[in-house]
Amino acid sequence: MPAIEPGVSTNQLTGKAVTGPAQKLPLPHATAAQEEADRLMTLCNSCRYCEGICAVFPAMELRRDFYDADLNYLANLCHSCGACFHDCQFSPPHKFDVNVPVTLAEVRANSYAQYAWPKPLAGLFQRNGLAISIIAALSVAIFVGGFAAWRDPAVFLGVHTGPGAFYKLMPHKTMALIFGAAFLYAILALTFSIRSFWRDIGGGAANAGSLWQAIKDAGSLRYLDGGGAGCMNEDDQPADNRRMYHHLTFYGFLLCFAATSVATLWHYLLGREAPYPWWDLPVVLGTIGGIGLLIGPAGLMAEKLKRDPQIRDDARFGMETAFLAMLFLTSLTGLLLLVLRATSMMGPLLAIHLGVVFALFVTLPYGKFVHGLYRFVALMRYAQESRH
Amino acid sequence: MADLTRKYDVLVIGGGNAALCAAISAAHNGAAVLVLEAAPKFWRGGNTRHTRNMRCAHDSATDTLTGPYPEEELFYDLWRVTGGEMDEELARHMIHESKDMLHWIVRQGVRFQPPLGGTLSLGRTNSFFLGGGRAMLNALYRTAEGLGVAIEYDAEVTDLDIREGMFLSATIMRDGKPLVIRAESLVAACGGFESNFDWMAEFWGPAAHNFLCRGTKWNQGSILRKLIASGVQQIGDPTQCHAVAIDARAPKYDGGIITRLDCVIFGIVVNRNAVRFYDEGEDIWPKRYAIWGRLVAQQPDQIAYIVFDSDVLESFMPSCFPPVKANSIAELAEAFELDPAVLEKTVAGFNAAVQPGTFDHTILDDCRTDGIEPPKTHWARRIEKAPFYAYPVRPGITFTYLGTRVNKQARMIMQDGKPAANMFAAGEIMAGNVLGKGYAAGIGMTIGSVFGKIAGEEAAKNASRKNTG
Numbered sequence: 001m002p003a004i005e006p007g008v009s010t011n012q013l014t015g016k017a018v019t020g021p022a023q024k025l026p027l028p029h030a031t032a033a034q035e036e037a038d039r040l041m042t043l044c045n046s047c048r049y050c051e052g053i054c055a056v057f058p059a060m061e062l063r064r065d066f067y068d069a070d071l072n073y074l075a076n077l078c079h080s081c082g083a084c085f086h087d088c089q090f091s092p093p094h095k096f097d098v099n100v101p102v103t104l105a106e107v108r109a110n111s112y113a114q115y116a117w118p119k120p121l122a123g124l125f126q127r128n129g130l131a132i133s134i135i136a137a138l139s140v141a142i143f144v145g146g147f148a149a150w151r152d153p154a155v156f157l158g159v160h161t162g163p164g165a166f167y168k169l170m171p172h173k174t175m176a177l178i179f180g181a182a183f184l185y186a187i188l189a190l191t192f193s194i195r196s197f198w199r200d201i202g203g204g205a206a207n208a209g210s211l212w213q214a215i216k217d218a219g220s221l222r223y224l225d226g227g228g229a230g231c232m233n234e235d236d237q238p239a240d241n242r243r244m245y246h247h248l249t250f251y252g253f254l255l256c257f258a259a260t261s262v263a264t265l266w267h268y269l270l271g272r273e274a275p276y277p278w279w280d281l282p283v284v285l286g287t288i289g290g291i292g293l294l295i296g297p298a299g300l301m302a303e304k305l306k307r308d309p310q311i312r313d314d315a316r317f318g319m320e321t322a323f324l325a326m327l328f329l330t331s332l333t334g335l336l337l338l339v340l341r342a343t344s345m346m347g348p349l350l351a352i353h354l355g356v357v358f359a360l361f362v363t364l365p366y367g368k369f370v371h372g373l374y375r376f377v378a379l380m381r382y383a384q385e386s387r388h
Numbered sequence: 389m390a391d392l393t394r395k396y397d398v399l400v401i402g403g404g405n406a407a408l409c410a411a412i413s414a415a416h417n418g419a420a421v422l423v424l425e426a427a428p429k430f431w432r433g434g435n436t437r438h439t440r441n442m443r444c445a446h447d448s449a450t451d452t453l454t455g456p457y458p459e460e461e462l463f464y465d466l467w468r469v470t471g472g473e474m475d476e477e478l479a480r481h482m483i484h485e486s487k488d489m490l491h492w493i494v495r496q497g498v499r500f501q502p503p504l505g506g507t508l509s510l511g512r513t514n515s516f517f518l519g520g521g522r523a524m525l526n527a528l529y530r531t532a533e534g535l536g537v538a539i540e541y542d543a544e545v546t547d548l549d550i551r552e553g554m555f556l557s558a559t560i561m562r563d564g565k566p567l568v569i570r571a572e573s574l575v576a577a578c579g580g581f582e583s584n585f586d587w588m589a590e591f592w593g594p595a596a597h598n599f600l601c602r603g604t605k606w607n608q609g610s611i612l613r614k615l616i617a618s619g620v621q622q623i624g625d626p627t628q629c630h631a632v633a634i635d636a637r638a639p640k641y642d643g644g645i646i647t648r649l650d651c652v653i654f655g656i657v658v659n660r661n662a663v664r665f666y667d668e669g670e671d672i673w674p675k676r677y678a679i680w681g682r683l684v685a686q687q688p689d690q691i692a693y694i695v696f697d698s699d700v701l702e703s704f705m706p707s708c709f710p711p712v713k714a715n716s717i718a719e720l721a722e723a724f725e726l727d728p729a730v731l732e733k734t735v736a737g738f739n740a741a742v743q744p745g746t747f748d749h750t751i752l753d754d755c756r757t758d759g760i761e762p763p764k765t766h767w768a769r770r771i772e773k774a775p776f777y778a779y780p781v782r783p784g785i786t787f788t789y790l791g792t793r794v795n796k797q798a799r800m801i802m803q804d805g806k807p808a809a810n811m812f813a814a815g816e817i818m819a820g821n822v823l824g825k826g827y828a829a830g831i832g833m834t835i836g837s838v839f840g841k842i843a844g845e846e847a848a849k850n851a852s853r854k855n856t857g
């Protein structure tokens with residue numbers, strides 16, 4: 001009989017026997033996750049049943065060979081809605097063992113480290129949950145310790161009200177300098193990494209059309225809907241909870257960001273100093289956004305815990321939890337500060353809040369936050385290439 | 389866990405498209421329904437898991453269909469592929485009902501997608517399931533559960549008690565013991581016998597054991613056999629099955645759509661004696677697709693090799709396995725333990741016979757051979773640019789034609805011509821009524837949905853007449 005056994009094929013480069021559908025004439029890959037992603041994309045490309053569910057499959061169909069950059073691109077298009085897992089006739093226990101969401105989640109997470117700037121800090125993605133916790137704890141400790149050391153207890157634990165109350169604890173200039181620098185650093189590091197991702201996946205000059213398409217697709221989380229029925233998180237029952245909580249988180253974040261920006265304008269243009277009265281725009285924006293940032297991350301966390309173990313990406317649990325916790329804490333400490341700012345708790349709370357926000361800023365380029373930018377850029381690339 | 393001790397109005401055997409449509413429509417008609425599915429939950433749904441589309445008539449374009457497909461045209465298509473081997477009245481009835489099915493099935497939660505990439509050629513006639521057959525099944529199961537249909541997995545029906553055309557009970561195994569399940573009416577929707585190689589060996593001899601089954605391993609046909617033995621009239625050629633050439637490396641069962649190979653036109657096909665045996669350029673898709681399974685089945689060891697070169701490597705839809713690659717024809721032969729000298733001679737002889745022409749794989753072009761037997765009458769181009777490639781292929785069985793005769797109510801007809809008292813059939817198990825031979829993409833799902841819905845309705849009515857009368 002011929003040397004071909006059912007279910008076994010030969011890897012053309014290595015000569016190794018491979019069980020189940022093998023790599024097509026395989027390309028060398030940097031990681032095992034990419035090797036598996038190549039196997040899956042090759043397999044899916046000969047099936048294509050999922051082509052109507054999300055952007056990953058149509059983008060896959062534009063290719064026959066999957067280089068590392070292609071896989072990083074496809075991985076960042078995936079929103080982990082889980083639909084293709086439950087819809088797939090070859091998902092485990094079928095021996096073809098097709099699990100697109102989990103494989104792409106791993107490739108996606110690796111891509112954040114691959115493009116991180118500066119390179120030596122890529123290691124922060126390794127045990128991200130731990131790294132972020134340590135940075136956050138240190139940051140809070142330094143702010144609290146700093147306040148306590150520089151201000152005598154009467155000021156630190158005193159009651160301050162009216163405009164400029166915060167600046168009794170830390171001069172506005174110092175605050176602006178520290179946070180301006182942290183923020184600028186984050187922007188810089190993010191720009192460098194996103195730029196190398198964009199170049200690697202072959203993105204050319206961005207045009208207005210694809211930019212607008214990506215804004216719409218990302219802003220509505222178009223591809224988190226399992227092709228229309230809803231994301232399949234817990235089981236094959238579609239639900240839209242993750243999308244709702246993500247919207248609360250994302251738009252909550254934007255509102256808080258808007259609150260800070262308005263406050264900066266108030267300060268420099270109108271000469272009005274924080275804290276502002278409750279009806280003032282920065283406070284209104286910050287409060288609404290802050291509530292979103294409490295419910296959203298808490299909801300996402302709950303959904304994560306309920307997620308079907310077969311499509312859960314356990315290795316990224318730390319990274320995701322850390323980011324959700326940072327958002328939640330930023331909002332919680334901010335809102336507490338608002339409520340208790342007229343009491344003697346204002347000093348310690350301000351220190352804690354500033355510590356959390358500082359940690360959030362400096363870790364933005366090295367945590368789950370980056371997923372939004374990578375996904376946005378991938379969607380923009382998709383809009384570009386699907387126009388042709 | 390379903391309550392297996394009570395008596396149900398309707399018992400549905402099977403868990404695929406036909407079974408679920410029957411269960412849902414029976415429940416809509418007020419029946420207490422039990423579905424017995426032989427497979428465990430993950431594998432539920434038989435060959436329906438592997439499907440992608442259905443072919444229903446429609447009078448105008450929709451957001452997922454590019455144009456109208458009138459009843460008459462669908463009937464003509466079906467007539468053509470079957471060569472008229474069908475119950476014409478029943479086929480027309482099905483086609484008429486198929487129009488409504490497009491809407492009914494959507495109401496049961498099934499979603500369609502507009503045709504994209506690889507499926508454009510069927511975009512007018514066929515409706516594509518968003519996410520494929522398993523997504524479609526998941527929706528039907530959710531709907532059935534929502535309607536209170538009881539579903540039992542790992543519940544292969546091993547026996548039926550039928551007295552004079554009257555179904556009394558079915559038997560499944562529980563805890564190693566037979567368990568008898570009673571219902572007023574029966575819907576048999578448990579597919580054909582394509583998973584049963586021993587049965588196929590009755591017609592094909594030992595060769596059948598070298599076939600691969602493209603779908604589920606649960607369609608053993610034992611219920612079909614039992615029904616026929618109990619006096620139900622059979623229909624469809626018992627010796628025939630639909631087979632295509634699939635990658636020989638596919639698993640014995642459930643290789644599904646991704647193991648198919650439709651690239652014979654781009655090269656030559658040799659058997660294990662390294663010689664050609666049929667005109668690779670005879671016909672265009674889908675006809676050629678369906679003949680190659682049978683052709684390979686007739687070759688020694690039921691295996692063949694599609695040989696082609698680097699020029700055409702990227703000309704066709706990739707399969708899930710890589711082609712085997714070699715730097716020379718002799719090396720390629722060795723990879724499969726074929727005789728290198730003979731394969732070299734076959735290729736050289738073929739190359740020498742190729743006539744000049746303009747290649748176009750979308751039409752019957754003028755690239756042909758001259759002076760060899762068998763000829764390649766279209767798309768013949770020399771195989772000369774290294775590296776060379778080959779796919780090993782075997783017959784992959786899609787479905788069988790033997791079934792139970794039914795009438796317009798999907799009610800089984802007994803050998804004496806009388807309708808059965810309380811037995812109905814839907815799907816592949818009765819497909820032979822309207823599809824005596826051949827195949828038109830998507831018609832399997834249409835047969836299952838349309839007759840499933842009818843069978844469920846009629847079985848429910850049957851049971852309620854029984855209950856009130």
Ligand SMILES: Cc1cc2nc3c(=O)[nH]c(=O)nc-3n(C[C@H](O)[C@H](O)[C@H](O)COP(=O)(O)OP(=O)(O)OC[C@H]3O[C@@H](n4cnc5c(N)ncnc54)[C@H](O)[C@@H]3O)c2cc1C
Nearest residue numbers: 402403404406426434435436440545578815816830832833
């Ligand atoms: C790879 C592939 C692709 C296909 N693509 C298409 C397509 O795109 N469009 C199309 O129209 N057709 C397609 N077909 C054909 C299609 O799959 C069948 O026509 C269709 O599935 C028949 O539906 P059914 O419900 O009658 O049987 P099935 O879907 O096969 O369901 C039979 C059910 O009965 C169960 N069963 C069997 N025996 C027993 C028993 N003794 N007790 C209890 N349960 C039992 C099985 O477990 C299964 O759940 C394809 C087939 C294959 C193999």
Ligand code: SF4
Nearest residue numbers: 044047048049050088
């Ligand atoms: S995930 Fe499964 S069903 Fe979807 S395209 Fe891939 S192989 Fe096909």
Ligand code: SF4
Nearest residue numbers: 054078079081082084
């Ligand atoms: S977005 Fe959803 S359907 Fe698309 S690849 Fe990711 S998990 Fe699969």
